[in-house]
Amino acid sequence: MVLETFNYCARVNPVGEHTFRVREVQFGDGYKQRVGDGLNGEHQSWPMTFIGNWQRINEIRNFFRRHAGYKAFKWTSPNFELGLYTCKTYQVTAMGKNSLGEPMYQLAATFETAFHP
Template structure:
């Protein structure tokens, strides 16, 4: 199966968390030695929020269901770096009706760095 690309626009101002995996050894005299852990020592988590009518939210849910939390997909971060990501959990919130009387929903999900498809 070819990798799919996630292209749905999210709400503005997502904040990504960048984490480096580091091994540390603390010595008795206060000295601490650190070294990077592994080839892929940086990971990213991006909490994303999407709003819209049920059709839009259901399209996004369908994408996540096809990937079942473990299959990677391509996604471009807000600072224009393309990478592989997974989404293990998401939450859907009913937000009431908009000014036209149409029911609106919010979907919150976290994208996590994946290092293989």
């Protein structure tokens, strides 16, 4: 299986959420014990926004459709780390027309860390 690479440029300033998997037990005296959970303990989630004409937005949409929400793709995050990600949902918004009279669209999607293709 050949992994595709997502190379489309998003709007600036995306904010990524980094979450660590932690198991914890709370004892009656207030003591809490914590330990990391699993080999891949860090999960990343990146909400991304893309703006463009229908041709560009449709190319991105077709990329997501090929991966159907569960097939991983390669993507370099805004902090320059290459990894595997999936995209389960996306939203397309009609934005009106630009100065040339061409219809413009916005596509919002969230990329989540995947640990296998």
